[in-house]
Amino acid sequence: MLASAAVGAGGDELKEACGLFGVWAPGEDVARITFFGLFSLQHRGQESAGMAVSDGQHILVYRELGLVSQVFDERTLATLQGDLCIGHTRYSTTGSTNWENAQPSFKTNGTRGLALGHNGNLVNTPELDRRVGRRGAATTDSDIVATLLAQHLDEGLERAALAVLPELRGAYSFVMMDERSVFAARDPFGIRPLSIGRLPSGWCVASETCAFDVAGAQFVREVEPGELVTIDDRGVRSHRFAESPRPALCLFEFAYLSRADSRHYGRSVHEARREMGRLLAREAPADADLVIPIPDTGHSAAEGYAEVARIPFGEGLMKNRYIGRTFIEPTPALRARGVRLKLNPLPETIQGKRLVVVDDSIVRGTTTRQIVQVLRDAGAAEVHLRIVSPPIRWPCFYGIDMSTRDELIAANHRVEEIRDFVGANSLAYLSLAGLVEATRAPAGTLCRACFDGEYPVPVGDQMPSKFALETL
Ligand code: SF4
Known part of the structure; x- marks a missing residue:
């Protein structure tokens, strides 16, 4: 599953990745801890939220469309009592945005869940779907995996996972649970992040380390690529279910997907973004009066750019952070206001200024054009x-919702043509070498396929439609 419509919210319509959280802490209010964890992972998916x-x-599942704060309140949290809990925030990369596809998925073999x-x-979803048969009538790749696991559940979930995970191809981080244990797993390339944290009286796992801070946990380590962890x-x-050819963490986690207060490979995302801005200022200087970010993800990089360029840094656009599902499918009247629903300018700051505007990426170009x-x-x-970013x-076939070349403006147009389309006076991108350098990740440990076409996990020419399973 992947993540959220981000019109003007940093990233040009780039979609984010789902958020995962899990906790094993008998005697603690595990649902509330999970709520806080999911709350800090809200940026990774705003279509639905859920907990088990x-x-x-017994396992009790509660999931609903909407933001974490819309789905859970005191009344629902009070009903979710137990010793262990997993949670999820969703953006769909397969399947529609409907309640059935919200997660966590739940399956039972009649005696165990x-x-x-x-x-x-x-x-390899079509292959897995054939293996499941239409008995499961799964509409997402995640549901297929849950169905396959349930078919092995007589042996226990740990053994089921060790049997099923090696059959999966692609990008996956999972949190799973049965009645007594929490499990965490990452694909052999570790494309999506997942880390382990220590609570005073238990353990937790999360997509990003920022979730540990609010949950009161200390970061312990990342789940290794090809590793299944049982808590x-x-x-x-720890169990090794597959050898890792090499780690290939998504480079976009540094540039856009992750929150600035998270860490990957021990590197602060905020510091990495500042460095991206510094390098960009050296690679592509501009004669200007003010550097402004596209909030929120452009913020750290804009600071770095301003520092090296010796140009004042300022806020020129205010972001409305509280737009939830209400506006995902706006009315025609609201849609006409476009990007202003999420970004509003500060004319007093902008008036008459030559601006350097720092953003994380351009996907289709349409939102960038509106911002300009x-x-x-x-x-x-x-x-x-x-x-x-370059x-x-x-x-991307690994969970970011840009699965055809047709929708990528840079796949079909030169930089000067893009500049003309978005209406900017000048346009420059950070080099791939600069982006990688800013992460300080060890050499060869990142997926950068959307920039250079070298996919760590082989893929076909095109991904099937995200709704393919619903039309079979
Ligand atoms: S193709 Fe790009 S967005 Fe997708 S996982 Fe690789 S680096 Fe991330």
């Missing part, structure tokens, strides 16, 4: 766009 909780005997949350996207009253146990127009309407004298020329 177990008291050691399992719940599963998925971040990523599988590339229960016998402690934390908003800035010009607010009185900007010049708009110099600086993008802290042109996106290849689709």
